[in-house]
Amino acid sequence: MSIPFMELSDSYDLIYDEVMEKIKKIIDNTRFIGGKEIIKFEKEFSDYCNVKNAVACGNGTDAIMIALKALDIGPGDTVITVPHTFIATAEAVTAVGAEVDFVDIDEKTYTMSPEKLEEYIEKNIDEKNIKAIIPVHLYGQMADMPAVMEIADKYDLKVIEDSAQGHGAQIDGMGPGEYGDFATFSFYPGKNLGAFGDAGALVTNDDGLAKKAKMLSNHGRYNEKYTHQIEGYNSRMDSIQAAVLRIKLKYxxxxxxxxxxxxxxxxxxxxxxxxxxxxxxxxxxxxxxxxxxxxxxxxxxxxxxxxxxxxxxxxxxxxxxxxxxxxxxxxxxxxxxxxxxxxxxxxxxxxxxxxxxxxxxxxxxxxxxxxxx
Incomplete structure (x- = not known):
């Protein structure tokens, strides 16, 4: 018997006909960027996360970068995360010009140690302009968010939850996005909720941050094609990916x-x-x-x-x-x-x-x- 690490095709029989029908409709109406599929996915995913707003984007790495930019984090700022994660968590920080630094993990859960986090802050608060924390929800288990948020509130720090592996996870009955300023998601095909290619999203309960993230993901514009309020990026989710994710979200x-x-x-x-x-x-x-x-x-x-x-x-x-x-x-x-x-x-x-x-x-x-x- 040959056993793969992961077999994506096993779930496809359940959704194959529905996905193919939806893709055909998108091809027929030629709305490949933006449109109803994106709007509906954002609403359905925010509802699933029990959070007010979702913003679709190109991938999970962009989601972290956009969250950082929306929080006005950049050169001269320090962001704390863990060394036990995929490099996307850290490279998004340096992509916006900020400094990334690390704290160790809890040996049982493999997520950020709140004790090490506070120890780092106390040691460096006078020398570094610490602005944010990125706890990583790893392997499917959330970081100790009640403890992380207590520390963040104490030191007036922003929190971005890296939830690339945390779709549907909870701690104390609350999921990603219900704790931090943002939670970011990857929909890479192998994730628990995976697209048919790259895709990502941010969720937040802050309407202002959601609007800014929306603009950052789409060349700095908001509902007006040729009016650019700020400089942004091209990090839009394709309509086909939104359609696939809407179908898979139901399961x-x-x-x-x-x-x-x-x-x-x-x-x-x-x-x-x-x-x-x-x-x-x-x-x-x-x-x-x-x-x-x-x-x-x-x-x-x-x-x-x-x-x-x-x-x-x-x-x-x-x-x-x-x-x-x-x-x-x-x-x-x-x-x-x-x-x-x-x-x-x-x-x-x-x-x-x-x-x-x-x-x-x-x-x-x-x-x-x-x-x-």
Missing amino acids: LDQWTEMRIKNAEKYDEFLKDKDIVTPFVRDDSKHVYHLYVVRVNDRDELKSKLKDNNISAGIHYPIPLHLQPAYNYLGYKKGDFPVTEQVSEEILSLPMWPELTSKEQTEIVDKILSLQKG
Whole structure:
């Protein structure tokens, strides 16, 4: 049996006819940019997030950059995030001219440590113009937003929730966008809510910020084609992507429950084994974009799984502070010990809604046999 890391095509049978019909209509009416599909998606997605406004854009990286610009963050400002994330989180900060800096993660949840966050702020508040925090909702579990927001309020900092892996997640009954000034989303095809190409969005309860983000995403204009209130960007979601996302959004809760059930099966199969399974806070809804375990001899196990036709991933093998792109920040190995240890042990097992019990049993049996051997 060959088992991929992710199988997007398994969900397509459910939506194929509806998607093809919708794409044909868009082709027939030739409205490829803007229009009703975008407007309807923004309304439906904001409703789903329980937030007043959604702004569609080109991709998740642009979403973070637009949020930063809308909050007037730029040269001379410092933005705090974590080194255990995809580089998009950090490169959006430097793209607007601000300085990115890092704090370590919580060892159980792999999300931003509130204790390390406040420690950093107290140490640097007199030397740096700290303006914002970007907590990352990782693998499907939200960061500790009540604690992050308490710190942000204490020091008068803006908060952008990087929710590229957090569609539908919650903490204390609230989801991305209900805490921070913005939450940003990626709809890359492999996400829990994925488009048929690149797409992204921002959500916010602030009408003024939403309007500014809308202008930034569309050359600085708002409802008037040749009147540009500010300088902006070309980061518009294609109508076809909005149409696809509107269809898939109707099934997102169903697919999320399937992911959760698959995670529970993994938990049961791996209980009392020499493997650290995902920790979930009592007050959280984890939506399992990824099912990430920690093991000894991770690279060897991953290689052996590949030899046995089972694909696994690593999210992420090299922390951002040790990436060549950030050599200029002057960090060295040992500066973020939790992130560094985790990056050497984590392994992402195959996970998608339609993953079968038979496939999961094969994966777990193979892992356990390889560990013994």
